[in-house]
Amino acid sequence: MTDRLPHEKGFHVSWDQLHRDARALAWRLQGVAPEDGWRAVVAITRGGMAPAMIVARELDIRVVDTISVKSYNHQTQSAPRVIKSPDMEIVGDGEGVLIVDDLVDTGKTLEVVREHMPKAHVATVYGKPMGRNMVDTYVTEVSQDTWIFFPWDMALQYVEPYRGA
Numbered sequence: 001m002t003d004r005l006p007h008e009k010g011f012h013v014s015w016d017q018l019h020r021d022a023r024a025l026a027w028r029l030q031g032v033a034p035e036d037g038w039r040a041v042v043a044i045t046r047g048g049m050a051p052a053m054i055v056a057r058e059l060d061i062r063v064v065d066t067i068s069v070k071s072y073n074h075q076t077q078s079a080p081r082v083i084k085s086p087d088m089e090i091v092g093d094g095e096g097v098l099i100v101d102d103l104v105d106t107g108k109t110l111e112v113v114r115e116h117m118p119k120a121h122v123a124t125v126y127g128k129p130m131g132r133n134m135v136d137t138y139v140t141e142v143s144q145d146t147w148i149f150f151p152w153d154m155a156l157q158y159v160e161p162y163r164g165a
């Protein structure tokens with residue numbers, strides 16, 4: 001487990017917001033694409049899968065692979081482990097390849113992923129200051145003491161009105 005600030009704030013992201021932010025990410029990535037476009041997208045599972053799908057759709061990238069890195073159990077972090085690698089025949093050293101994740105926090109996940117594909121372009125939708133240097137392109141920054149809640153971890157539920165009957 002690593003020392004980290006407690007999460008004092010929550011940043012709740014709806015599907016709609018995620019879609020808009022992932023499209024904004026795709027727009028930026030379009031601006032820095034190699035001349036003949038990105039060769040492939042590698043999603044960091046599981047959180048990178050929905051953003052990677054949206055980016056691949058916007059940029060018409062048909063080759064999509066995954067790398068699976070496990071480090072968090074709820075909000076507790078341990079040393080990241082690669083438990084599934086992408087097809088190295090496709091991604092090679094990462095040249096022309098986009099790596100997509102939902103967020104960077106401490107940057108430890110991306111450190112491990114970058115070792116696999118050193119020349120890849122790393123993109124996340126959200127970022128926190130500690131991991132900022134591990135990302136080439138991202139859209140929205142939140143403070144280090146904020147926990148981001150994604151739509152796949154939430155459900156709509158009834159709330160009591162402020163003033164009861």
Ligand SMILES: O=P(O)(O)OC[C@H]1O[C@H](OP(=O)(O)OP(=O)(O)O)[C@H](O)[C@@H]1O
Pocket residue numbers: 044045046047048069070071072073077101102103104105106107108109110131
């Ligand atoms: O920058 P770091 O401190 O390494 O944290 C960022 C990673 O943590 C979360 O994944 P998690 O390990 O919770 O797995 P999941 O994507 O399967 O939910 C998130 O999706 C990033 O991949």
Ligand SMILES: Nc1nc2[nH]cnc2c(=O)[nH]1
Pocket residue numbers: 072103105146147148149150
């Ligand atoms: N959902 C979620 N997963 C994370 N993994 C590391 N930081 C975060 C975060 O802020 N939110």
Ligand SMILES: [Mg+2]
Pocket residue numbers: 044045046047048101
């Ligand atoms: Mg993840």
